[in-house]
Amino acid sequence: MTGPQTTRRKRANGVESRQRILDATVEIAGERGYDGTSIAAVSAKCGLPASSIYWHFKDKDDLIAAVIERSFETWLRAVELPGEDAGTPLERVTMMAANVARSLVAAPDFLRLGLMLALERRPTEPRGRTVFLQVRETAHQRIAEIVATLFPSLAEDVVDTLTTYAVAGADGLFVHREVTGDSVDLVALFELHARLIHDAAARMAAPAER
Amino acid sequence: MTGPQTTRRKRANGVESRQRILDATVEIAGERGYDGTSIAAVSAKCGLPASSIYWHFKDKDDLIAAVIERSFETWLRAVELPGEDAGTPLERVTMMAANVARSLVAAPDFLRLGLMLALERRPTEPRGRTVFLQVRETAHQRIAEIVATLFPSLAEDVVDTLTTYAVAGADGLFVHREVTGDSVDLVALFELHARLIHDAAARMAAPAER
Amino acid sequence: MTGPQTTRRKRANGVESRQRILDATVEIAGERGYDGTSIAAVSAKCGLPASSIYWHFKDKDDLIAAVIERSFETWLRAVELPGEDAGTPLERVTMMAANVARSLVAAPDFLRLGLMLALERRPTEPRGRTVFLQVRETAHQRIAEIVATLFPSLAEDVVDTLTTYAVAGADGLFVHREVTGDSVDLVALFELHARLIHDAAARMAAPAER
Amino acid sequence: MTGPQTTRRKRANGVESRQRILDATVEIAGERGYDGTSIAAVSAKCGLPASSIYWHFKDKDDLIAAVIERSFETWLRAVELPGEDAGTPLERVTMMAANVARSLVAAPDFLRLGLMLALERRPTEPRGRTVFLQVRETAHQRIAEIVATLFPSLAEDVVDTLTTYAVAGADGLFVHREVTGDSVDLVALFELHARLIHDAAARMAAPAER
DNA sequence: TATGAATGAGACTTCATTCAT
DNA sequence: AATGAATGAAGTCTCATTCAT
Numbered sequence: 001m002t003g004p005q006t007t008r009r010k011r012a013n014g015v016e017s018r019q020r021i022l023d024a025t026v027e028i029a030g031e032r033g034y035d036g037t038s039i040a041a042v043s044a045k046c047g048l049p050a051s052s053i054y055w056h057f058k059d060k061d062d063l064i065a066a067v068i069e070r071s072f073e074t075w076l077r078a079v080e081l082p083g084e085d086a087g088t089p090l091e092r093v094t095m096m097a098a099n100v101a102r103s104l105v106a107a108p109d110f111l112r113l114g115l116m117l118a119l120e121r122r123p124t125e126p127r128g129r130t131v132f133l134q135v136r137e138t139a140h141q142r143i144a145e146i147v148a149t150l151f152p153s154l155a156e157d158v159v160d161t162l163t164t165y166a167v168a169g170a171d172g173l174f175v176h177r178e179v180t181g182d183s184v185d186l187v188a189l190f191e192l193h194a195r196l197i198h199d200a201a202a203r204m205a206a207p208a209e210r
Numbered sequence: 211m212t213g214p215q216t217t218r219r220k221r222a223n224g225v226e227s228r229q230r231i232l233d234a235t236v237e238i239a240g241e242r243g244y245d246g247t248s249i250a251a252v253s254a255k256c257g258l259p260a261s262s263i264y265w266h267f268k269d270k271d272d273l274i275a276a277v278i279e280r281s282f283e284t285w286l287r288a289v290e291l292p293g294e295d296a297g298t299p300l301e302r303v304t305m306m307a308a309n310v311a312r313s314l315v316a317a318p319d320f321l322r323l324g325l326m327l328a329l330e331r332r333p334t335e336p337r338g339r340t341v342f343l344q345v346r347e348t349a350h351q352r353i354a355e356i357v358a359t360l361f362p363s364l365a366e367d368v369v370d371t372l373t374t375y376a377v378a379g380a381d382g383l384f385v386h387r388e389v390t391g392d393s394v395d396l397v398a399l400f401e402l403h404a405r406l407i408h409d410a411a412a413r414m415a416a417p418a419e420r
Numbered sequence: 421m422t423g424p425q426t427t428r429r430k431r432a433n434g435v436e437s438r439q440r441i442l443d444a445t446v447e448i449a450g451e452r453g454y455d456g457t458s459i460a461a462v463s464a465k466c467g468l469p470a471s472s473i474y475w476h477f478k479d480k481d482d483l484i485a486a487v488i489e490r491s492f493e494t495w496l497r498a499v500e501l502p503g504e505d506a507g508t509p510l511e512r513v514t515m516m517a518a519n520v521a522r523s524l525v526a527a528p529d530f531l532r533l534g535l536m537l538a539l540e541r542r543p544t545e546p547r548g549r550t551v552f553l554q555v556r557e558t559a560h561q562r563i564a565e566i567v568a569t570l571f572p573s574l575a576e577d578v579v580d581t582l583t584t585y586a587v588a589g590a591d592g593l594f595v596h597r598e599v600t601g602d603s604v605d606l607v608a609l610f611e612l613h614a615r616l617i618h619d620a621a622a623r624m625a626a627p628a629e630r
Numbered sequence: 631m632t633g634p635q636t637t638r639r640k641r642a643n644g645v646e647s648r649q650r651i652l653d654a655t656v657e658i659a660g661e662r663g664y665d666g667t668s669i670a671a672v673s674a675k676c677g678l679p680a681s682s683i684y685w686h687f688k689d690k691d692d693l694i695a696a697v698i699e700r701s702f703e704t705w706l707r708a709v710e711l712p713g714e715d716a717g718t719p720l721e722r723v724t725m726m727a728a729n730v731a732r733s734l735v736a737a738p739d740f741l742r743l744g745l746m747l748a749l750e751r752r753p754t755e756p757r758g759r760t761v762f763l764q765v766r767e768t769a770h771q772r773i774a775e776i777v778a779t780l781f782p783s784l785a786e787d788v789v790d791t792l793t794t795y796a797v798a799g800a801d802g803l804f805v806h807r808e809v810t811g812d813s814v815d816l817v818a819l820f821e822l823h824a825r826l827i828h829d830a831a832a833r834m835a836a837p838a839e840r
Numbered sequence: 841t842a843t844g845a846a847t848g849a850g851a852c853t854t855c856a857t858t859c860a861t
Numbered sequence: 862a863a864t865g866a867a868t869g870a871a872g873t874c875t876c877a878t879t880c881a882t
Binding site: 458459460470471474479480 | 875876877878879880
């Protein structure tokens with residue numbers, strides 16, 4: 001497919017080549033998923049021959065996993081850590097949600113590809129899927145801690161349920177935006193999401209008020 | 211065992227063959243997505259040769275679209291329509307949510323495959339994706355009508371936002387269950403989801419109470 | 421490919437069905453040759469299912485042969501037999517050539533498909549090819565007789581060479597028109613062809629004139 | 631026999647592989663035409679797996695086009711350019727015709743395959759067909775120039791008609807030989823062809839002589 | 841007189857991967 | 862650090878043909 005007619009040259013530069021391959025892969029895999037991502041397509045997009053991809057990555061699975069890892073790091077950098085204690089719980093929760101929403105708009109690859117991998121069930125689970133699920137489990141715990149801090153009187157299983165609900169809602173809203181298009185105001189939806197959860201938590205934390 | 215009338219026909223039963231093909235496809239496509247579904251795998255699972263599949267369906271795209279359509283109908287039948295006016299808005303909303311949750315547990319193929327298709331972006335959009343998005347748009351409007359009926363004082367755009375939020379949350383919770391496993395109590399999560407939305411709607415509908 | 425969705429009915433009418441199949445086949449085979457003519461394509465063009473084609477014709481080979489035979493008869497009818505003794509040899513020869521040219525423009529299928537078959541060399545020779553070559557051999561002899569009649573003093577092998585030359589030239593000019601398009605004036609070219617042959621024959625018949 | 635240096639390499643010799651593929655293809659396509667040429671057959675004949683063929687050629691169309699191009703070059707080399715000014719126009723024309731005839735006997739692939747492609751009309755025109763027709767158009771103009779040089783008083787459209795007639799006659803005679811077999815003396819027929827055209831041109835060039 | 845359904849073989853093409861250089 | 866060339870397996874789809882009805 002690449003054929004013998006291609007005659008590109010480049011100074012050997014391992015790091016840059018690796019980046020180019022990952023850039024190409026994230027774009028394709030984010031649109032087509034695991035099976036839809038062919039080495040030939042990556043090769044065509046990054047300009048390096050397929051055999052060079054195998055010099056940098058053991059196999060396709062390794063490549064996809066590397067993409068997941070790198071796009072996670074990219075996304076992490078896009079999440080600005082909020083000022084530690086900025087006012088009321090509602091304000092803090094809303095700000096965090098807006099933060100996450102903005103980061104997902106800026107760096108959607110991680111979640112996009114991750115969700116595609118997560119939904120698939122193949123005989124031998126891709127390493128990228130495992131990585132994604134682990135990262136997301138870590139995130140779950142981090143969020144649960146924050147919730148527990150903000151609402152100390154909540155029982156552990158309630159915190160867990162609310163956290164699950166928070167993450168699932170974020171996923172759903174993200175998918176909605178991916179499917180519907182850029183016109184969706186993800187920040188506003190995430191703020192609404194945060195407010196609803198906050199109110200529920202507040203009510204659950206202080207049942208006496210009723 | 212099946213008796214002597216089973217005369218090894220093997221010949222000519224179009225309707226049954228079509229069903230067998232669709233059964234096999236829904237199982238594979240629901241796990242592996244569009245690209246991961248190979249005609250050979252479908253053939254192996256349903257027992258008919260690949261060429262017979264092409265007698266019943268124009269091409270792979272047509273097959274996947276047919277699967278989406280049939281699994282949607284299956285799912286629709288699984289959603290029991292609730293008693294028309296059963297008590298308070300909260301009760302009605304909660305019951306509906308539980309209903310949908312139960313239907314998704316019983317017939318998850320439609321949403322599962324649909325979401326996989328929805329997340330993919332391929333050069334030529336599969337017809338199944340289009341069908342899924344259309345069906346879901348219809349559902350969105352149906353839900354919006356219900357919300358508007360239950361909370362007549364809500365502005366139209368608020369109803370729309372809440373509906374979007376409701377659907378997205380449902381998607382996210384469904385994905386959570388698909389990824390995490392059968393141990394997730396989808397009905398409980400959907401009831402929580404319904405309650406949060408209801409409370410938000412109630413508050414927005416009567417801002418004076420503040 | 422035709423699929424179960426096709427629901428056409430027709431009063432059973434063997435003769436008409438046969439004609440429709442042949443009509444469709446001549447069109448496709450005349451454009452695509454033996455290998456390029458698929459039963460499915462014929463079926464699509466004539467509206468009858470593939471299995472019906474096999475009711476009328478033993479196999480593909482039989483179908484193509486039937487097409488050759490029928491298109492030959494059609495062509496024969498298109499060649500108006502010229503008035504027996506119309507003037508000088510040049511006039512007669514020119515008129516005959518113009519006749520043939522006109523018939524080839526009106527009914528090109530026979531020669532078109534025939535030449536395609538003739539050029540191909542397949543392990544088991546199609547019956548249609550054999551038929552074509554036989555018909556053309558007969559034509560060769562008929563023409564040779566005419567030449568011998570018009571120029572009685574020519575040696576037999578000279579007559580044969582001239583006849584070969586006449587037929588080959590006709591083939592070449594026909595191909596030229598098929599390739600170049602309808603703008604080519606085949607009649608004029610055939611008349612030129614006839615004149616050149618006539619002059620050559622006349623000179624050979626009377627070498628004394630030199 | 632070939633000596634011990636033949637170390638069963640089997641590895642990496644792009645140029646030679648390409649030649650082997652083209653050799654195999656020209657043989658098959660020259661006998662069976664476009665549709666009759668299967669990649670599997672080429673693979674079997676050249677010893678390389680089908681996938682290797684696709685490394686050297688984008689697709690079947692590309693392969694056939696390459697065959698046309700190469701066989702044209704081969705044929706061009708087989709046409710010995712005649713001594714510039716060898717005697718009378720008749721002698722020169724006859725010599726050129728004999729030359730071409732000999733080249734067509736020695737390297738018939740170009741015209742053989744080209745004519746097969748030219749006669750076919752498929753929805754998407756093969757590139758090889760385009761190439762063939764272009765080459766042949768160039769040849770037409772080259773021949774027209776020669777005719778115009780030899781008979782300067784001929785009108786341009788007459789030169790064009792005679793050239794068309796010359797080429798078409800050559801095609802027809804070539805086809806005759808291909809169909810009839812090696813016993814046909816193509817050189818003699820081409821010389822006859824040349825003489826007839828020469829005489830016609832001479833007469834047209836000097837109408838006063840009449 | 842037809843045809844719906846089926847089928848094994850084979851079409852073109854792409855796949856992930858390897859390996860000598 | 863890279864790549865040209867190769868390859869077996871698998872991909873989607875079409876082929877000519879059959880057969881029970």
